[in-house]
Each structure stands twice: as C-alpha cells, then as structure tokens.
Amino acid sequence: MSDQAALIGGAADGQGAGGSVLVDPSFLWRRKLKDRIARVVLFLSASLSVFVTAAIVYILITESMSFFEVVSIWDFLTDTQWTPLFTDAHYGILPLLSATLMVSGIALLVAVPAGTVLAVYLSEYAPAKLREAIKPILELLGGVPTVVYGYFALLFVTPLLQKFMPGLNGFNMLAPGLVMGIMILPYVVSVSEDAMRAVPDTLREGAYALGFSRFHTALRVVIPGAFSGITAAYILGMSRAVGETMVVAIAAGQNPNLTLNPSEGAATMTAYIVQVSLGDLPHGSIGYQTIFAVGLTLFVITLLFNIIGFWLRRRYREVY
Incomplete structure (x- = not known):
C-alpha cells in the first residue's frame, strides 16, 4: 500500500x-x-x-x-545369492530385488483398485460435506509412523492371516504388502481425486446430454480426462512402496531369499540398508559399500517408474 x-x-x-x-x-x-x-x-x-x-x-x-x-556388474545383477557379510561372500541383488518388487506389487494390488474406486466416489458421487469429512480421515493414515504400520503387520495382520493360511510364516511378504497398500492409499486417493475434480464440468455435461449415466461418465470421460494425474498418483504410490523401510524391516524379515512365494519371509533392499547401517562395519569396506550399490539400484528403479509414467501420460495425450 x-x-x-x-x-x-x-x-x-x-x-x-x-x-x-x-x-x-x-x-x-x-x-x-x-x-x-x-x-x-x-x-x-x-x-x-x-x-x-x-x-x-x-x-x-x-x-x-x-x-x-571389486564386484562385477554381471555378478551383481545375475547372482542368486546375497551374502556380502559372510565368509563365502556373494553379491547378487536378485533376492533383494525380487522381495522389493513382490511386496510393492502386493501393495499396489490393494492401493490401486481401492484408491481409484474411492477417488471416483469422492469426485463424482459423494456429497460435499461427506467428501470434506472423508478426506481428512484418509490424510491421517499418511501421518501414522511407519514403525506403527510395521508392528501392526507383524502382531495383528500376520496372526489374522495365519488363521486362514496355517502354513504362513511369522515373517512373510504378504502381511507387510497388504499393510503398505493401506499406507499408500491416501496418496493414491488424494492425487487421483484432485485430478478427477480438475476435469471440466462441460465434459460431464456433454456426456449427460448424450445419455451417459454417472457411472459411464466417470468411466469413459472423467478417468480418461484425468489420466495424467491418476498415473502420477500410481507412480507416487509405487515409489512410496518401493522406498518403504520400517514396515518390511519389521514384518518381512531380514533374510535375503529369492522366492516368488509371498507367504515366505525375505529381505528387501531398504531392509538390508537398515540392517547394515545399524551394524559396525568399517567405513570403506566392501560390506559397507554394498549399501550404496543397493541404494543406486533403488534409485534407478524409481527413475524407471517415473520415466514409464511420463511416457504413459505423453502417449495418452497423443491418443486423446
């Protein structure tokens, strides 16, 4: 003034x-x-x-x-054993990589369908007051410490699953995967719902004028129109799941195990980083340097997911 x-x-x-x-x-x-x-x-x-x-x-x-x-990239990418701290050392990243992708895949199987359905409901069906009440509750899930999710998976979800799956191990990849799906649900819902609400109302009105129902409008107009934001929500959820540490470190175990059976325990890349970081390995040793090799692999995976998401958004925009 x-x-x-x-x-x-x-x-x-x-x-x-x-x-x-x-x-x-x-x-x-x-x-x-x-x-x-x-x-x-x-x-x-x-x-x-x-x-x-x-x-x-x-x-x-x-x-x-x-x-x-010291370790060739070929052995790092193809060896099926990961025992860098043993006398007979092996440096194959495959056991850690398979466990990371398995747990993250289970989390996405929970978060993507549930998050998309909930985002469509909040954007197209829910009254304004109900939407404003549900969204803060979902945001609270993102504020819960991950260590709480880890013990929740270990002490509640795992015993519950063992009632239906008697052969389920105490440390397994299924329970933390399901809990991580709940944990990343707010990210998927919030970003997807914001993208859907950003779709112009004129597109909805045009669909209604053509005789579309509200469900078909959401499925054939709103979701394609918000595909860029929805893809970003999925990529954000996947990156969050891949980089999660405490849930898998507590509930999935810390034993590198090359398996595709989610009922068995295995160590993920982030769990291994935590395990070694808490130890007393001397700085500059080969065991200490494995942390950075695993971290670089994790960074490359996240980068690839973001590149794939960018490519999908670009291709979708060209088509529509």
Missing part, C-alpha cells in the same frame, strides 16, 4: 503542464530491487531440490564405483 500511495502521490504531484505523469525514480529503483530479490530467492529455492538430487546421485555413483571395482 505504501508503494501504491507513493505512486499515486508522485503522479499527482509530478504532473507536468502537458498532463504527463512523473514517477519518483527512487520508487522505480525500489520496485526493480524487490523484483530482482524475489527472482533470486525463487531461483535458489528451485535450485535447492536439483542440487540435493545431484548430490545424492553423486554420492551413490562415486561410492558404488568402488564397489563395482
């Missing part, structure tokens, strides 16, 4: 004989200075995330290069 007042006052006092308006030079200088400061602050804020990401990638690559000088 002070700048506006100065501008108005300067304009009123500085009118020339010909009616031209004279602006105080000091006001223009202050305005340009504020604009430059704002640009610098915004640029530094935007650059911070890029710098942090670049620093993480640099550390992962440099530390992993020392590891791959």
Whole structure:
C-alpha cells in the first residue's frame, strides 16, 4: 500500500503542464530491487531440490564405483545369492530385488483398485460435506509412523492371516504388502481425486446430454480426462512402496531369499540398508559399500517408474 500511495502521490504531484505523469525514480529503483530479490530467492529455492538430487546421485555413483571395482556388474545383477557379510561372500541383488518388487506389487494390488474406486466416489458421487469429512480421515493414515504400520503387520495382520493360511510364516511378504497398500492409499486417493475434480464440468455435461449415466461418465470421460494425474498418483504410490523401510524391516524379515512365494519371509533392499547401517562395519569396506550399490539400484528403479509414467501420460495425450 505504501508503494501504491507513493505512486499515486508522485503522479499527482509530478504532473507536468502537458498532463504527463512523473514517477519518483527512487520508487522505480525500489520496485526493480524487490523484483530482482524475489527472482533470486525463487531461483535458489528451485535450485535447492536439483542440487540435493545431484548430490545424492553423486554420492551413490562415486561410492558404488568402488564397489563395482571389486564386484562385477554381471555378478551383481545375475547372482542368486546375497551374502556380502559372510565368509563365502556373494553379491547378487536378485533376492533383494525380487522381495522389493513382490511386496510393492502386493501393495499396489490393494492401493490401486481401492484408491481409484474411492477417488471416483469422492469426485463424482459423494456429497460435499461427506467428501470434506472423508478426506481428512484418509490424510491421517499418511501421518501414522511407519514403525506403527510395521508392528501392526507383524502382531495383528500376520496372526489374522495365519488363521486362514496355517502354513504362513511369522515373517512373510504378504502381511507387510497388504499393510503398505493401506499406507499408500491416501496418496493414491488424494492425487487421483484432485485430478478427477480438475476435469471440466462441460465434459460431464456433454456426456449427460448424450445419455451417459454417472457411472459411464466417470468411466469413459472423467478417468480418461484425468489420466495424467491418476498415473502420477500410481507412480507416487509405487515409489512410496518401493522406498518403504520400517514396515518390511519389521514384518518381512531380514533374510535375503529369492522366492516368488509371498507367504515366505525375505529381505528387501531398504531392509538390508537398515540392517547394515545399524551394524559396525568399517567405513570403506566392501560390506559397507554394498549399501550404496543397493541404494543406486533403488534409485534407478524409481527413475524407471517415473520415466514409464511420463511416457504413459505423453502417449495418452497423443491418443486423446
């Protein structure tokens, strides 16, 4: 308001004989200075995330290069045993990779259908008051500490599943996968519902005018129109599931096991990182460097998921 007042006052006092308006030079200088400061602050804020990401990638690559000088990439990707801390050391990432994808896949089988259905309901069917009541409840699920989810999977979900599956191990991949599906549900629902509500109402009205029911409008108009945001929700949920640590470390076990049976226990990549990080391995040892090799693999997997999501969004936009 002070700048506006100065501008108005300067304009009123500085009118020339010909009616031209004279602006105080000091006001223009202050305005340009504020604009430059704002640009610098915004640029530094935007650059911070890029710098942090670049620093993480640099550390992962440099530390992993020392590891791959001792272990070949072929053995790392093809060996079926992961025993880096044993006397007979093996460095095959496949047991950790299979367990990570298995648990994340189970989580997505829970979160994607349930999240999509719930997002459609909140966007197209739920009254405004009910929607505003349900969304905060879902947001609370995202605020629960992951260690609580881990013990919930170990002490409640696993015994419950054992009543229906007597042969289920105490440490297994099924229980943490189901719990992780509940854990990432708020991410899928919130992002998907926001994307669906962003679809213009004119598209819905056009579908109703053609005789579409509300269900067919949601299925054939709203979901295709919000496909970009829905895909982002799925990718976000998948990345969250792949990077989850405490749930799998507590409920899935820490024994690297190459298996496709979800009723057995296995160690994921994040669980192994926690296991080794809590130990007393000397810095620079081959066992210590496995953390960065596994972390780099996890980073590459997440990057691939994001590339696939970007490709799907681009291809969908070309078609529709």
